Amino acid sequence: MHIMEGFLPVAHAAGWWAASLPFLVAGTKSLKRIVMEKPSARLLLGAAGAFVFVLSALKLPSVTGSCSHPTGTGLGAILFGPSVMSVLGCIVLLFQALLLAHGGLTTLGANTFSMAVVGPWVAYGVYRAMRGAGASLGKAVFLAAAAGDLLTYVTTAGQLAWAFPDPQGGFIGALAKFLSIFALTQLPLALAEGFLTVLIMNALKAHSADELRALDILPAGGIEQ
């Protein structure tokens, strides 16, 4: 999902920066509030950021014969809400832009929008909807993380198709091309991210139930199956 440095026209690069900025501002506020009001959740917040570090470094082979990586933003979005993940995701992307020449500073706005805005919001929305409909924690976490992962890559494909419409097929033609590169490759990886997020959530249930109760993931007092 990394759009390479300089690979978006200036207007697009600036536009995506402008689109991501409000989310980063809201995320910074949300981050401050959590650190102030729930000091016991600080370490877990760090762990959610660390999960993004690990997963976005894992480039895995896919059935399409190319490689891509999960994003890891679903976990934090479920635990702390999507805004916080905009900041944490942006930090990871900045690390990769500066040290790995993966993505870039000019495209950081666009990459933040796909991985740190759309992904977390989709994951959060799916999680809330599933829980509201009475789904178990495991099922909701799996689907939320997988959907957030996949939609991140669909967003990247959309961003590139918008910037580089196909001379014959226009936006739709280009979108089909970029989706075939990103979304198809991502399908199995999105499943993997869903499974990994459930694994971590199970571990949190076993060893960090107090924090999950404080964040309303587990009901206060009771133990959820």
Next chain:
Amino acid sequence: MKKQTLWLIVAVLALAAVPLFLHRNSGDGETFAGADGQAEEAITKINPSYTPWFKPIFEPPSGEIECALFALQAALGAGFIGYYFGLRKGRGQKAA
């Protein structure tokens, strides 16, 4: 719960391993290239006149160094997660 953990790990490993067998015999150098790079190629095909207007400030001087930095990224993340669960587990044992 323990059994589910095992199945989840098996599922993740299978998702990563199956593609390796599917594309075992393709043989060309492009097998398992990064999707990001493929997108870059697609852009140059759609719009051959496009030239990137900004270059990365720093690029890892070789693939090896790039690998090292990716490993560092994963190690930082995994290290912190290990620290977190170690701490929590220890706290649980102390309370028990």
